[in-house]
Amino acid sequence: DAGVIQSPRHEVTEMGQEVTLRCKPISGHNSLFWYRQTMMRGLELLIYFNNNVPIDDSGMPEDRFSAKMPNASFSTLKIQPSEPRDSAVYFCASSLFVEQFFGPGTRLTVL
């Protein structure tokens, strides 16, 4: 299995632009998580999907952030408009039981 796949690995954009991060979970996993990691705040859970349905989005910072999971093999996290304080590494993780398997992350830099 290739593990959790994320794209792009690196993204550099300018303030105000729309950013879309993509994730392909491990086949057969029914839960998907989006995290953000910064030096200031550590690893934060943004949103959690179970069977493609958003269950807990209490960690989404504000309306500029949105996430979708149109099917079991694909999810997106969108930031519109992006701001410099959104610069971070964004991780996607998937699980079948409790153990979460993390992707390699997308390093986002907003100038």
Next chain:
Amino acid sequence: GESVGLHLPTLSVQEGDNSIINCAYSNSASDYFIWYKQESGKGPQFIIDIRSNMDKRQGQRVTVLLNKTVKHLSLQIAATQPGDSAVYFCAEKGWSAGGTSYGKLTFGQGTILTVHP
């Protein structure tokens, strides 16, 4: 102005020594705990887990100890190697806002382990 970030605990050891990384968790109702290892530029990787009905679990070169009385978790690494250098996170299985349990993990801030050859 000066930015203030997390000040992660650090542990420096010599190759071959045993390492002990500690973690205090917050929720006495947590019933499952995981240790993750994160190397530079990579996502966290599972190391070992333990359920709350256990107080010790051993893996290959790693042992996790759980003390529910004081809500403390530790990870012991035997014969530490340079490849063990990473940030180590403990995570506890938490509860949703509605009080039901699902797979949400709450991560600690992490400990930086540096192994010197």
